[in-house]
Amino acid sequence: MTKPKLWTKNFISISFSNLFLFLTFYILLVTLPSYALDELHSSSSMAGLMTTIFLLSAIISRPLAGQWLERAGNKKVLLTALIIFAAASLLYFLPKTIGGFFVIRLLHGVGFGMATTAVGTIVADIIPASRRGEGMGYFAMSTNLAMVFGPFIGLMAMHQWGAKPLFILSVIVAFCSLITGLIVKHNTFETPVQTKAHSSFSISSLFESSAVPISIVGSFMAIVYSALLSFVSIYASEIHLENIASLFFVVYAVLLLASRPFTGKWLDQYGPNVISFPCIVLFAIGMFILSQSNGAFTFLLSAGLIGIGWGTLFPTFQTIAIQDAEPRKRGLATATFLSIYDTGIALGSFIVGVIASKMEYSTLYCFFAFYILIGLILFYFLHTKRSSSAKEKTQHQTKAQEI
Incomplete structure (x- = not known):
């Protein structure tokens, strides 16, 4: 086929x-x-x-x-x-x-x-x-x-x-x-205009409820990403690697690009759980290696692992948000995901800045390695378990209708 x-x-x-x-x-x-x-x-x-x-x-x-x-x-x-x-x-x-x-x-x-x-x-x-x-x-x-x-x-x-x-x-x-x-x-992507004469405005109408759980997981992880965007170059200078600091996101992108042909296909074939759980673990390992870096090899190795881990998780989470919504609600689902995600980035930049003034960056990144593993638990309860429950409910309803 x-x-x-x-x-x-x-x-x-x-x-x-x-x-x-x-x-x-x-x-x-x-x-x-x-x-x-x-x-x-x-x-x-x-x-x-x-x-x-x-x-x-x-x-x-x-x-x-x-x-x-x-x-x-x-x-x-x-x-x-x-x-x-x-x-x-x-x-x-x-x-x-x-x-x-x-x-x-x-x-x-x-x-x-x-x-x-x-x-x-x-x-x-x-x-x-x-x-x-x-x-x-x-x-x-x-x-x-x-x-x-x-x-x-x-x-x-x-x-x-x-x-x-x-x-x-x-x-x-x-x-x-x-x-x-x-x-x-x-005409390839035009969404049909809604025929309702008028719908009352409410806060709930601004968000797609089906996209909220996975958006919360994305926002939770985005706090870690904001710490990388804001402080990884400063951390590199702190550990005397300022001459290769600019290569961090280059290696991040190269490993991400190299993994993309496989991870996207696996997501379609095996579902988000098969992709998400290993990538969360890779993200955590990458952050831990970054926290312990004392040379160019470990510093850039962490960049590659984070690139595969977080670089795969973000589009996976966005895909989940879109797939869980009705076709006509994809725009609202996208808006919901990106708004909650960016809230995590904005809050993370501020929170991490406050925390960073109280501890060394190596300690901060080590803490985030374990924080990411909490995100694994969050993903399980907010997506995996919810999806299984919804699937079982649908199967029961289908059997009941057949009877």
């Missing part, structure tokens, strides 16, 4: 749109705090708010975007979001005060939150159901590649050319996201 095609023009286009979207995000993420300190002469706390405001506006906008996807259709929400995102990128040239930058970061975050929700929903519609695990895994690589190359490109542009060329670069990349988003055919 011939497999349904995965690498279609639409899949490639939406993946590139996501790549450029996250490239813009990471280019500005690592450079704007420095710009605020050096050019706007703001305090460190005010510079840190650059990221906080962006993420908060993205988190708040996602549930609303999930509802709009149901009502207006994927194409309209995607293009609106990418236009807002690209337009906001043009505004960075204007403000001369930190307050002005906060307003732009707020607007930019709204576009980013809407766009990531729309893109995640669209790609789930494009990928054949029988290859969803594999396809979501390959799609997630666009985010991983942006995470590796975005900070490198942003810091190089800032140091070599200065702020204005950096902002020009971010505009170009943001518009590349819009252009590649336009290439995707309209």
